[in-house]
Amino acid sequence: MAKKNIKIPLLRKASKSFLWASMLLMVLSTIALFFYVRWLLEKEVEEELFSAEARIESALLAGQHPSSLAPIIEINEVDELKTAFTKDTVIFDPSQDEMELFRELSTYKSINSKSYKISVRVLVVETNQILWAIILSYMVIILLVFVFQFYLNKSNNKKIWNPFFHNLEQMKKFSLLSKEPLQLLDSEILEFSELNKEISQLTGKVRDDYENLKQYTEDVSHELQTPLAIIQAKIENIINGQSLTEIQFNQLASIQKDIQRLTQLNKRLALLTKLENHQFTHRASIDITDLIAQIISNFNEISTISLTFEKASNIMANMDPYLAEILCNNIISNAIKHSSHGKPINIESKNMVLSVYNYGATSIANPQQLFTRFYRENKEFKSTGLGLAIVKKICDLYGYDITYAYINGHHCFSIDFGSTTSTRKLSS
Template structure:
């Protein structure tokens, strides 16, 4: 564009100069014709000047500056001076015409180019934008469908057809992939449910047989201690199986029975039960009634796991404080040091304690329940106390 601007500038200037010279020579010819016909000599300074001279001179064609009274400034003129002998008299004929300045030509060229470029840019921008939107519309529609895709839904993903080969192939691969993922998900879900269900029966049988042996006669102290250890391991295994099944159900979105759950009542009931099982002081501080819209069973599990975690990891003979308000639920228990890796605290099977009764799944279940209902769990250590806080979204 820069090169073409320079070329156009010189081309237009040359073209204008040629036209001006042609006009000057045409005017000079008309003046000569008028003098030949004995007409009065035409004078119009500074445009036309005719004077008699003693001899014929040389023709001149040049640019000159002449003061223009009408503009009150110096102007550029193209000047043609010719000599002619007419009717035995020598004449000097001077013809001038105002020319367009080079700066004006350059400005006109640049402005014209800018207007053309701007027009082309606007046209191409909106043309390409509309065309691009039309071309990419199936892609973005299908992207929205992929965002809404759910493994638990039985409805197959519905993708918009496209004339573009790459998008068409992408649709085919996405459909195949989603169907494969959904199939694998169903198989895994079925496998998990089957394993959880089938484990219950043999564990219960083993538990019953061990109870029979323990309650029987003829056991020495070593045998009793070993059977008791096996019984504790079976209890832990049953608890682990139950919690894994619960995690699987939460992830599979199988808790759809929403109801208004009074968190104050649930906490009071669970605290009363736990106080009977453990010799520990649990204090509930609540000024308002807090009601959550969630599955009632999961509300109980949430409270149970938070309280059980506090009981297991609290210092001996120290109270546990539960603070409930309309925005949060906080469980506080005493401790000697903070958790080393709090960012891992809500992950499965993460334990910083060697407590044999802990499965490492309690807080993971709390996190899953919070994710399900939009709550935000957090932990911090302050004044030798562990604080587990749940920010409540829909209270």
């Protein structure tokens, strides 16, 4: 199963990147500052040690003998000269009554024919305190700067991107049925301004193409009705008015059926177009159970298949009465067409759900395509393949759920008239 990508708002993404980059820079700069300041302090301490040693050497050269001040200064005569060195040492400080860390410089000098070991020490505890004081001060300052920059950057980004978000909301509200142009917010940002221009041109072209296609579909549907009716009438006149051979009669009857199918196809395509264009805006409270009972009564008069209706509760729907009748007619006629061996069809209404059961030897091979236009599971049935597609469009229009299941040797189509949480708003 593919991992679902989590979508992050633009401003949050930009702020998150700024946050991580700033934190990384703050940590790295703090570490660099720590080692740099410590190196400066150690260098300063050693310069102080070398300076004190130089003053002592000058005093010895001048014949003066500076007195030792342990543990700060120690001057001792030695037998041999060695290499100068520096080191850290811990010495007991009686003034503080504790061990203290000192930085020590030990040099060996030959002065006035005598060899001396000069040791100079500096207390370094205070330098560590200064170091940490500098680091903490720096962290507080950089943190304050970071917080200020973060909110300033967020506020500035929000202001810059405001036209984009406004125009995005306008795009979400875009409707082909509305004649009003999009109210896009102009921006001083060149790319946003170009985007606005492209959006305006694109939506204008889409509206024009939609209107042209809509007009073309309506014109074709309207113009086809008259010639189809004329052809149908002429064929009926030929069948009724002349003596025909059996072959001619069968051919004309076949042509007549094809014309009837073409007429029905034309009407259903026109209906689908109107549904997609949201042209059915009238609504009324419809008792679906009463409508089903009337349709069943009509079908029982002309169909050899028995239809039974079990009404556990009434189903009330707020929809166009014409569409309600088409919805119920199509779902029942579909069951009649595909009921095997003339087995009875059972219809139930319960808890705002209308269910239609018809017998079938096997389940449908491609249930996911049932509501697709022109799909026919069995090619032997010469139907338009639009009945269930129209049912699905009507359900989608009002937010009703329609489902298919194969239960105990029966095909079951269920329409939930109570699932209106996703109802679409009809555009005026």
